[in-house]
Amino acid sequence: MKIITKTKELQNLLDSLASSSVSIGLVLTMGNIHAGHLSLIKEAKNNNDFVITSIFVNPTQFNNDDDYNSYPKTIDQDIAKLKSSSCDLLYLPSIDEIYPEGLVKVKSVLKYRNILCDITRPGHFDGVTTVVNTFFNIIKPKNSYFGEKDYQQIKLIDELVKLKKLNINIVPCTSIRDKNGMSLSSRNSNFTPHQFEIFQNLAKKINLFVNNLKEKNLKLNFKEFKNDLSKIKINKIDYLEIRDENNLEITNDYNKARLFVAVFIGNIRIIDNFKLH
Ligand code: PAF
16 A cells, blocks of 8 residues: 655556556545445445545644544554455645645535534534545545445535535445444544543433434434433433435424434543434
8 A cells, every 4th residue: 555645646547547447446535444435435345446545633623622533533443454454545635735824624525514513513524524525625536435424524525526526436335333322433533441431321321312213203302312321321312313415404394314322431522323113
């Protein structure tokens, strides 16, 4: 696996690949590579000639310095994992390489805003769409792969591609889940043993709740569930909502809906979503 840190060098290589019509599959990450990322890389390799993975912890999508600084950085282990995957090239740019004019973010996508993560993480999606647009412009992949854990993010990136008229296919991929039923997340490696225990309890509560919603077609009783979560020491809940998986509107029709969850364990924010059909 080749590792490139400079955009110019990457572009030279991409030019030579383009001249021999090599199709590029892209997996954008912020590192702390786990089985979820590796499954995206596998999917990319199955459908493209050449797979590029990026690792870049994007400062403009964090809401505060503490969150940015505590984001797990495990570059040596990441490189080892990528080397034994089917990734052909790791693009590992510096902040200056991606933001030569300083840390700016642009509000471009207006759809799917003022709901879910956009309410509790103001400006987060401007940072995401800004950096994704930069990566897309540099790499111009044929296909780009994203995990469904960050469901709203995929919706916004889909809109970004339409808005900028990019010729890139966005491929949503089912989340890889832990044995406990929760989607894998880079942030989870920061859990203390006590927080991990709370996470396991959260998983049990959510699984039970989702099964009841699905099988008994129960209505979401937010108050009761919130109360249930406080018993396992989860007191900070950003949202707990059932939304249509196509337009992200609130719905009671579970045939095309998901339960969207964002809660905190200590200062670790967990987001996930669960199909109700
Ligand atoms: O999902 C992520 O890890 C990030 O939001 C992304 C898409 C790599 C942009 O920084």
